[in-house]
Amino acid sequence: MEIIFLGTGTSQGIPVIGCDCKVCKSTDQKDKRTRSSIWIDTGKNHILIDTSPDLRSQLLHENITSVDAILYTHEHKDHTGGLDDIRPIYFRKKTPIPVFGNKQTLNAIRADYAYIFEKERYPGVPEIVLHYIENYPFYFNNDKIIPIHVHHYKNPVFGYRINNTIYITDAKAIPSEEMEKLFGCDILIINALRIQPHYSHLNLKETLQIIEIVKPKRAFITHISHQMGLSESIDLPENISLAYDGMKISDI
Numbered sequence: 001m002e003i004i005f006l007g008t009g010t011s012q013g014i015p016v017i018g019c020d021c022k023v024c025k026s027t028d029q030k031d032k033r034t035r036s037s038i039w040i041d042t043g044k045n046h047i048l049i050d051t052s053p054d055l056r057s058q059l060l061h062e063n064i065t066s067v068d069a070i071l072y073t074h075e076h077k078d079h080t081g082g083l084d085d086i087r088p089i090y091f092r093k094k095t096p097i098p099v100f101g102n103k104q105t106l107n108a109i110r111a112d113y114a115y116i117f118e119k120e121r122y123p124g125v126p127e128i129v130l131h132y133i134e135n136y137p138f139y140f141n142n143d144k145i146i147p148i149h150v151h152h153y154k155n156p157v158f159g160y161r162i163n164n165t166i167y168i169t170d171a172k173a174i175p176s177e178e179m180e181k182l183f184g185c186d187i188l189i190i191n192a193l194r195i196q197p198h199y200s201h202l203n204l205k206e207t208l209q210i211i212e213i214v215k216p217k218r219a220f221i222t223h224i225s226h227q228m229g230l231s232e233s234i235d236l237p238e239n240i241s242l243a244y245d246g247m248k249i250s251d252i
Contacts, residue, residue, distance in 0.1 A: 001040065001041060001042055001163065002250045003039070003165065004038070005222065005245060005246065006064075007036045007037045007245055008244055009223070011077075013033055013054070014031060015226070019226060021226055023228070023230055026230060028230070030244040031231050034054035034245055036050060036169055037049065037052040037058060037082075038167055040167075044141055044143050045068040045140060046068045047070075047143070047162065048070045049072075049167055050071075050079040051072075051083045051086065052078060052079060053082050055085040058245075061246065066089065067097060068098075068141065069097065069099070069100065071158075072100065072101035073101075073157050073158050073159065073169055074152065074155060074156065075104060075109070076170070080105075086126050090126040096127040096129045097128045098128070098131055099131065102132070102134070102147075102158055109130065143162060144162075146160065147160060148161060148168060148178050149175065150170075150173065151171065151175070152201070153200035155170075155200075157169070159171065161182075166181075166185045166187065166189065166190075166216075168188075168190045170191055179210075179213070179214075182214045183214060185214065186217045187217070187218055187220070187249065188214055188219045189221075190210065191224075192208075192221045192223070192224065193223065193224065194224075208236075211240060217239065218241075220242075220243040220247075221240070221241070222243045
């Protein structure tokens with residue numbers, strides 16, 4: 001497997017418009033974060049998780065031209081706002097792109113991108129097929145995908161386990177029965193917004209506690225805000241890293 005972190009920032013990205021803090025003014029490329037999205041090559045499929053509003057520039061920057069399926073975590077715009085940017089990928093493939101998500105998310109996609117689903121579609125729009133999923137494992141082209149239901153304040157969010165890699169974003173709480181799905185993973189990718197507590201996102205301390213319980217071989221923290229501080233200032237255990245835009249993990 002290969003993983004590419006397309007974006008690792010929260011909804012405002014870094015730098016935040018109009019912010020003069022030291023993180024937003026940093027010249028370190030690891031402190032510049034677009035909205036969160038990730039691309040996974042499983043060896044069988046190229047899977048995109050979320051389509052951030054920065055998707056076009058992310059795909060161009062990483063020279064990604066193939067997406068076999070899209071998994072959505074939830075319907076917030078920082079995770080769905082780039083769906084239309086898959087048009088050139090659809091034009092290359094010439095086959096509809098399968099899109100997976102829970103009912104709430106896919107209903108929002110259908111409403112927000114109504115022009116994609118019209119009976120008499122404009123020729124320039126991408127063709128996608130919505131697959132409504134619940135909290136049960138499913139297969140896509142021989143890859144087993146296990147949804148992981150987490151809480152983002154009052155909003156339901158799906159993380160995903162693909163083989164021994166887990167991706168969770170925007171979580172504030174993980175129910176005990178869902179925690180069971182995390183054990184035995186090699187790679188755990190999970191959100192941590194900032195140092196201070198937050199009402200709808202895990203903070204760094206809470207995320208590190210989850211990692212300590214799960215004990216993955218390696219863990220990567222994503223969906224990071226400028227309130228986390230400078231990347232170089234965050235001291236983490238050897239097997240835990242702050243992810244950054246363009247970060248690649250291979251030979252998993």
